[in-house]
Amino acid sequence: MGHNRDIHTRCDDSIVTMTEAGIQILRRSRGYVPESLMMNFQFPLPLLACGGHLKNTFCLGKDNHAYLSHHIGDLENLETINAFEEGIEQFQQLCDLQPEAIVYDLHPEYLSTKFALQSSIAQKIGVQHHHAHIASVMAEHGLKESVIGIAADGTGFGSDGMLWGGEIIVADLAGFERYAHFKYVPLPGGEKAIRQPWRMAAVYLQLAFGEAFIDLDIPFVQQLDWSKWDVMSQMIAKKLNCPNTSGLGRLFDAVASLLLLRSEVDYEGQAPIELEMIATPCNESYLFDISNTVPVILDVAPMIEEIVSDLQNQVPIARISGKFHFTIADILAKQCQRVRKEAGLNRVVLSGGVFQNRLLLKNLFQLLIRSEFQVYINHKVPPNDGGLSLGQAAVASAQLNQ
Structure with a gap:
């Protein structure tokens, strides 16, 4: 079908899937927008939440x-930035709304953040990335009391300036406390490490074995480009362009590369997707360490050691993948049990792009249900950054109402 009409608002197809925990929207756009989401609270004033950098949406709050806007996409070129700004103007007209507050992610390099900070709107509110993820679920389900929040994604700017992404927090809409997180590891080359998962595989091997990992008798090490590793190891030692990250998505990248599924990716999440696709169901867990610090540090070095041992013993990679998925679910479920024991909380909220992994979600959901937790996920907005703006709006509203 062809036509010569101008396109005034670009609107992608929506994507919906079924999971163990119910319906999950991966992209909320055509067919859902511009219908509003009803909140069980009143916005104290009209506000605009600008969302994140990838899979961007924005959100207007009134009464x-x-x-929530249609899917804008990754704010990485002029066309998408223009669509973002034009979309905001169109929605303001459609909703008869002039924002009196503007909400943004804490990452200083997000273009949505720069847009907010440069805005003429006087009242500006920054919201931590993973708090917004958890708040998006709380807003959907009308939860106001404190919950155990598990926010799992690739990277998001943390309150300490590090790149978070494997977080267990105790949160209400107004604030949060970081209870536990996966151990920080360097992200060598920054964004380049996301596009080249072999870098994270080498980092985790070094974490587990030290420099002795170069002598390991496994295919990944045998195929490693040592000239590249030499440069990268110097970057890590000198802390040059190697921000620390606790991102769970990067751990999935590392394991996928260790199993030789993918050393470089063509699109976001490709390595973890392929890792999930090959996995066979498993109810066994690898070893892991848990610190007695505050916050609790979750160390997967013992798991990496066992994965290497499995590779050396020619265990099928499908079984390794299945066991890895179950291990991550087991780690998270055990931490929820610890929080419940210490804080008396029984509601668990799951959000972040990693929970688009249906096998991980299934494993974790079942473990939590068996432990008699009440479990909540995103049903009306995406768990990825497409739902971030709703969480930002909910957090800002709660803080303004304090």
Whole structure:
């Protein structure tokens, strides 16, 4: 079908899937937008939440309505930035709304953040990335009391300036406390490490074995480009362009590369997707360490050692993948049990792009249900950064109402 009409608002197809925990929207756009989401609270004033950098959406809040935009996409070129700004103007007209507050992610390099900080709107509110993820679920389900939040994604700017992404927090809409996180590891080359998962595989091997990992008798090490590793190891030692990250998505990248599924990716999440696709169901867990610090540090070095041992013993990679998925679910479920024992909380909220992995979600959901937790996930907005703006709006509203 062809036509010569101008396109005034670009609107992608929506994507919905079924999971163990119910319906999950991966992209909320055509067919859902511009219908508002009803909140069980009142926005104290009209506000605009600008969302994140990838899979961007924005959200307008007015009265008890949250107007989440169509899928804008990754804010990485002029066309998408223009669509973002034009979309905001169109929605303001559609909703008859002039924002009196503007909400943004804490990452200083996000273009959505720069847009907010440069805005003429006087009242500006920054919201931590993973708090917004958890708040998006809380807003959907009308949860106001404190919950155990598990926020799992690739990277998001943390309150300490590090790149978070494997977080267990105790949160309400107004604030949060970081209870536990996966151990920080360097992200060598920054964004380049996301596009080249072999870098994270080498980092985790070094974490587990030290420099002796170069003598390991496994295919990944045998195929490693040592000239590249030499440069990268010097970067890590000198802390040059190697920000620390606790991102769970990067651990999935590392294991996928260790199993030789993918050394470089063509699109976001490709390595973890392929890792999930080959996995066979498993109810056994690898070893892991848990610190007695505050916050608790979750160390997967023992798991990496066991994965290497399995590779040396020619265990099928499908079984290794299945056992890895179950281990991550087991780690997270055990931490929820610890939080419940210490804080008396029984509601668990799951959000972040890693929970688009249906096998991980299934494993964790089942473990939590068996432990008699109440479990909540995103049903009306995406768990990825496409739902971030709703969480930002909910957090800002709660803080303004304090």
